[in-house]
Amino acid sequence: MEKITAIKGIKDILPLDSPVWHKVEMTARSIFECFGFCEIRVPIMEKTALFQRSIGETTDIVEKEMYTFRDRNDELITLRPEATASVIRAYIEHNLLASDPVTKLFTIGPMFRRERPQKGRFRQFHQIDVELFGDDTPASDAEVIFMLMHFLQVLGVEKLSH
Numbered sequence: 001m002e003k004i005t006a007i008k009g010i011k012d013i014l015p016l017d018s019p020v021w022h023k024v025e026m027t028a029r030s031i032f033e034c035f036g037f038c039e040i041r042v043p044i045m046e047k048t049a050l051f052q053r054s055i056g057e058t059t060d061i062v063e064k065e066m067y068t069f070r071d072r073n074d075e076l077i078t079l080r081p082e083a084t085a086s087v088i089r090a091y092i093e094h095n096l097l098a099s100d101p102v103t104k105l106f107t108i109g110p111m112f113r114r115e116r117p118q119k120g121r122f123r124q125f126h127q128i129d130v131e132l133f134g135d136d137t138p139a140s141d142a143e144v145i146f147m148l149m150h151f152l153q154v155l156g157v158e159k160l161s162h
Helices: 018-035 047-054 060-065 083-095 140-157
Strands: 046-047 066-072 076-079 101-112 124-133
Touching: 018 047, 018 124, 018 140, 046 124, 047 076, 047 083, 060 140, 083 101, 083 124, 124 140
Parallel strands: none
Antiparallel strands: 046 076, 066 076, 101 124
């Protein structure tokens, strides 16, 4: 009988690594919440049209790199390749603007790309994403950059390579 292993480009997060993942995620949640961001959890599957419309039908991501399949109702479904499109869809669909004109959201979770696995690149990868709606001033951009720098500093990633 053939041994069943993980799909190439998708790796297990083993018990020895889990505390590091937990620390990164909890640090993100703690810092982002201090800056007024709220967590949103969006589905890992969306209608393919969402990504075609937001990313562009002729980009490499849409044409070659998305995990897309037909469901039982013959609808095209895609495993999310990035978080922004799903967060914006949820923001609009649930009329989050009505509760606060400035909405700060973050999400943490897996993303999927159907590219040939290479060293350090995976078909399933994890992303932390922040979105700020309703304030397009440079101050809001600066706040997000400052928050990210603080996050990295707390984690001990003090110097970024160019």
